Amino acid sequence: MRDPSTLVGLDKAERRQQILSNAREVFAKRGYHAAKIDDIVAAAGVARGTFYLYFEDKRAIFEEIVDQTFARLGAAVMRVDTEHPSRTVADQVEENIRRIVHALLEDPATTKILLSDAVGLDAAFDQKLISFYESVAKLLDESLVDGQERGIVAPGDARFFAMMTLGAVKEIMYQVVMRGLDFPEERICEEIFRFLSAGYLRIER
Amino acid sequence: MRDPSTLVGLDKAERRQQILSNAREVFAKRGYHAAKIDDIVAAAGVARGTFYLYFEDKRAIFEEIVDQTFARLGAAVMRVDTEHPSRTVADQVEENIRRIVHALLEDPATTKILLSDAVGLDAAFDQKLISFYESVAKLLDESLVDGQERGIVAPGDARFFAMMTLGAVKEIMYQVVMRGLDFPEERICEEIFRFLSAGYLRIER
Amino acid sequence: MRDPSTLVGLDKAERRQQILSNAREVFAKRGYHAAKIDDIVAAAGVARGTFYLYFEDKRAIFEEIVDQTFARLGAAVMRVDTEHPSRTVADQVEENIRRIVHALLEDPATTKILLSDAVGLDAAFDQKLISFYESVAKLLDESLVDGQERGIVAPGDARFFAMMTLGAVKEIMYQVVMRGLDFPEERICEEIFRFLSAGYLRIER
C-alpha cells in the first residue's frame, strides 16, 4: 500500500496506468489464475471497487496487458527494406532480431506473461495468441520469400523458416525469463543470427 | 454416458485408464481450467465420487497425463551413438527428430495439452515443464558438444543450439495442433533437418 | 438448523420441497430483498451450495413459490356452471369466494408474499402478476357477462365488476395478512358476498 498522498491527483489515464502496471507485476509473479483481484488492488494501493471503475473484469485487464505488449512488439519490428537497402540486408535482419529481443528482455515480467500465463488460458485467448504469431510469421514469411528471390535466403518452404525462427526466439526468451538465465542481450542476438545463417549440423548424409 | 454394462468387470487398472483417457480428451478440448470434474466423469461414464477413488484431485490426474507424455517422449528419443555408429550420425539425428515429431503428432490432443494447457498453469507446474525441457536440452547439448569434438557440429554455444532446436520443433508442433495444419510428417522432419543443417540466411556480412 | 439426522434420506423432490417451504417462510418474514440466500439455507438447514443444486438462483425459487401459489389458487376456483345448475348460481358464486378466501388464509405466509413481496419486484415479475390477475379477471368477466344474459348480474361493464371484485378481495386479504387481523373466514365471505350483492350506498341521487 503506497502512501495515499502520492496517489491523489492522478488523472484518469494515470490511475488506469497505475493499476495496469501493478496488475502486470502481479500476473507475472503469480500467474493469471493465482493472481486475485485482491492482490492486484493491494499492489496498486486502490480499493477493490476502484479496479472495476477502470476495468471490466480480470480478463479484460489481462487482455489489455497482452494487447499492449503485442502493440509494443509490433512497433519494435522494422520492415526489412530490400528495395533500397541503405544498409545491408543482413544488418537489417540482425537489427530486427536485436529490437525484438531487446523489447522482450527489457520487460521480463511482461514477456513471462506472454510466453507462459497467456498460453492455454482459454479458447478465445488461444485464438488471440495464434493470430498474433500468425501475423508475425506472415511478415517474416514475406520477407523470406522476397529474400529468396534475391538469393539471400536459401530455397525451401519459407513458412517453415518463419515458424522455426519464431520458435527459436520464443524458446530462448522463455528459458531466460522463466529460469532467470542471465545471458547478455548481444550474445543472444549473435547466437540467433549465427543459427539462422548456417544451422549447426555439419554432417555427411 | 456409456452403456454401463460395458463398464462392469473392468479391473482397477482398466478403470483408471478409462478415466485417464477421457480426462485427456476433455483437457485437450476445453483446457485445464474450463475442464470441470463433471465433464471428465460424464465423459468417462463414472460417478463423481469414483473419480476420487482413482485420483487424488484434478491436478493430480492432469499431472499424470503430462508425466505419461514426458515418459512417452523420453522413450521415443534414441541416444545418439557417436562412439560406434552402426549408422551414420546424420541418420541417427534425423531418426530422433522423426521419432519425436511422430510421437507428438500421433496424439495431437496430448500435444496440445503439453504445449498449451500445461503452460502457465501454476508455479509448480511451470517448474515441471522447465525441468523436462531442461533435461531434453541437456541431452541435446551433450550430443552437440560431443559432435563439436568430432567436427560434425559447428562451433558455438551448444546450449543455444539446443534451446533453438527445441523451440523450432515446439513451435511447428504448436502451430500444427492449435491451427489444425495438415503438414505431412515426413515433410516436417525434412524441413527441420534442413534448417538445422544450414539455416537459411545466405547473406554477406 | 435442524437435526441433520432428520434430513438425510430425503429424496430429491423432498429436499427440494424442504428448501422451498423454508424459503417461503423466510420471504414472508423478511421480504424478497431482505431475504438473503444465507437466511434461506440456514432455515432449511442445508449448505449454500445445496441451494444452488436445486434452484437456479434466488429469483427462480421465488418465482416458483409464486407460480405454485398461482396454480393452487387456480385449482381452488370452480367454474360457475350456469348451464345446468345442480345448485343455485348464488351458491356456486359463494362457494368460489369461500374457496379463494380459504386458499389465501390457510397459508398466510404465501398470501403475504403474493400481495406484498411479489409486487413491484421488477418489470418481468410485474408482468407475471398482471397476467395472473388478468386471467382471473377474465374468468370472472366471462361469468359475469353470462350472468348478465341470464339476468342474475346487473347490467354494466363486467370488466369493472371483475376488477373491483378482485380488488375488494385482495384488499381484505392484504389487511388480514399484513396486520394480522383475525376475522373468521366465514365472516369475511359473508361480507364480501353481501357487498357484491347490494353494495352499501342507499342514497338518493
Add this chain to the structure above:
Amino acid sequence: MRDPSTLVGLDKAERRQQILSNAREVFAKRGYHAAKIDDIVAAAGVARGTFYLYFEDKRAIFEEIVDQTFARLGAAVMRVDTEHPSRTVADQVEENIRRIVHALLEDPATTKILLSDAVGLDAAFDQKLISFYESVAKLLDESLVDGQERGIVAPGDARFFAMMTLGAVKEIMYQVVMRGLDFPEERICEEIFRFLSAGYLRIER
C-alpha cells in the same frame, strides 16, 4: 443530461425539487431497486455527490416521494359533511371518489410508485403503507357508520365496506397505471359509484 446553463441559479428548494421530480420518474420507470443513484443523478443532471447534499440516502428520497403523495391524496379528500349537507350526501361521496381518482390519474408515475414500487419494499415501509391505508379506511369507516345512523348506508360491518371500497379503487388504478389502460376518468368514477350503490349480483338465495 440537461444543459447545465439552465441549472445554475436554482436556489436550494428548486434544486431539491428538480432532483425529486427526476427521481420520481426514474423510480416509476425502473422500480425502487432497479433505480440506481446513477440513473437519478443522470436524469437530474447533477453530480452524484450533489444528490447527497439534498437527501440523506436513496430510501429517504423515495420516502419523501411517497409522503408527498400521501399528503396530496389526503388533501384531495373532502370530509363528508352529514351534519349540514349543503349538497346531497350522494354528491359529496361521488365528489370524493372523483377527487381521489383524479389525483391518482393525473400523475400515473407516482400512482405506480404507490401501488407497485412502494409495496413490499421492506418492513418499515410496509408499516407506513398500512398506516396510510388504515387512516383512509378509518375516515371512510367513520363516514359510513355515520351514514348508517342516518340510513343512507346499508347495515353491516363498516370496516369491511371501507376495506372493500379501498380495494376496488386501488385495483382499478393499479390496472390502469400498470397496463396503461385508457378508461375515461368520468367512466371510472361512475362504475365505482354504481358498484358501491348496488353491487351487481341479482340472484336468489
Add this chain to the structure above:
DNA sequence: AATGAATGAGGTTTCATTCAT
C-alpha cells in the same frame, strides 16, 4: 467399489455512500 448429494471456501462483482478538491 461405486455413487451422487451435499458441502463451503473463495472469488467476482455491484453500487450506495463518502470525501478531497
Add this chain to the structure above:
DNA sequence: GATGAATGAAACCTCATTCAT
C-alpha cells in the same frame, strides 16, 4: 455548493472435494 473518483461492505454463485449410503 458542486463534483465525481474512490471506497468497501455485502451479496451472489461456482465447483473441487467429501462422505453417507
